[in-house]
Amino acid sequence: MLDVFIDLSRGEFALQASFRAGVGATAIFGRSGAGKSTLVAAIAGLVRPNAGRIALGDRVLFDSAHGIDLPVRRRRVAVVFQESRLFPHLSVRRNLLYGRWAGRRSGGSSFDDVVGLLGIEALLDRKPGRLSGGEAQRVAIGRALLSGPELLMMDEPLSHLDGARRAEILPFLERLATESGIPILYVSHAMDEVIRLADQLVILDKGMVAAAGPLEDVLNRIDLGAISGLAEAGSVLMTExxxxxxxxALTRLALGEQELLVPEIAAATGERIRLRVLADDVAIALERPKALSIRNVLAAEVTEVAHGTGAHADVLLAIGPQRLRSRLTRQSVAELGLVAGKPVFALIKSVAIRRGGGES
Incomplete structure (x- = not known):
């Protein structure tokens, strides 16, 4: 478990962050300048907070009150940056082995386990210059894992990759989040990546933690639209x-006792799939429509309405235990009489539903 409570000032920028992160992926999300990279640097020991405490399990990395500030090499924290930073003169194998040597610790993941986890068996004898961007990042992650870290941080590792390379590496990152057995902080300003990989979410805004907790709970807070951005506002649905x-070429997904139709997903029956639905793509009707091109009509109940000062209002719907967010005009909310407790139908076009990571 990672425990962070820090207060840090750099010039005119101030960062005040407090959160906890357990085994698996915790996403650090925020707009450019929110303080994400500064937070990573403080946890890694690259910058010193003015005050606070950082602990990793029973080891204290930083504690201003007790004068503790472990150097980088003793923190057992690995960082993967936007660029792979591989040694160009070394083969993939030797780059990976350097990670083991640099960590100077016995135990941890074996070489073969890491190579298999990241699917880089066929790359071992290549030099970095012969790798695609996605392949190079997988090798960089492997090198970090072989150093035997107790915490892995990835600072926007896919931001320099095109869509095809991002799609190539995301399945391996999913496996990493599930199988690594250590806390992972995944820093990103791309909400589709966050939804695909993380179970916990910390939202930073202007150096402050605006929200932290389980991914679905944080994203269903309709008071965070101004922070996450109007285009990002939406919901996460867990389906099977x-x-x-x-x-x-469609896939049927169970959502409690109801079903969704989405563009075909290559997955076995019973496999759990996390979906992202943007609030702008959800319409609401008081009666079940007929003769409609929209394939997904879900019985729901209004749980909350947030009226903005402009044309828009956000409506939170309950579909069983899950929540779905809709963005309508305030005029529509008024004319439909949408209030908490009102039964409605949510309408979602199949082509508007996307899997995390930008896949349909």
Whole structure:
């Protein structure tokens, strides 16, 4: 478990952050300048907070009150940056082995386990110059893991990759989050990556923690739209593959006792799939529509309405235990009489539903 409570000033910028992160992926999300990279640097020991405490399990990395400030090499924290930073004159194998040597610790993940986890067996004899961007980042992650860290931080590792390379590496990052057995801080300003990889979410805004907690709970807070951005506001739904509609290249997903139809997903029946639905893509009706092109019509109940000062209002809907967010005009909310407790139907176009990571 990582415990962070820090107060740090750099010039005119101030960072005040307090949160906890357990095993698996915790996303640090925020707009440019929110303080994400500064937070990573403070945890890694690259910059010193003015005050606070950072602990990793029972080891204290920094405690201003007790004069503790472990040097970088003793923190057992590995960082993967936007660029892979591999040694160009060394093969992939030797880059990986350097990670083991640099960590100077026995135990941890074995070489073969890390290579298998990241799918880089065929790359071992190549030099970095012969790797794609996604391949190079996988090697950089492998090198970090072989150093035997107790915490892995990834600072926007996909930001320099194009869509194809991002799609290539995301499945490996999913496995890493599930199988690494250590806390992972995944820093990003791309919400689709966050939803694909993380179970916990910390939102930074102007150097402050605006929200922290389970991913679904944080994203369903309709008071955070101004921070996450109007274009990012939406919901996360946990579904399960119920079957395929092969004639139309669609996949049936169970959402409690209801179903969603989405563009085909290559997944086995019973596999759990996390979906992202933008608030702008959810319409609301008081009665179940007929003769409609929209494939997904879900029975729901209004739980909360947040009226903005402009044209928009956000409506939070309950679909069983899950929550779905809709953004409507304030005029629509008024004319439909949308208030907490009102039964409605949520309408979502199949082509608007996306899997985390930008996949449909």
């Amino acid at each position: 593959v119920a079957g395929q509609v092969t004639d139309y």
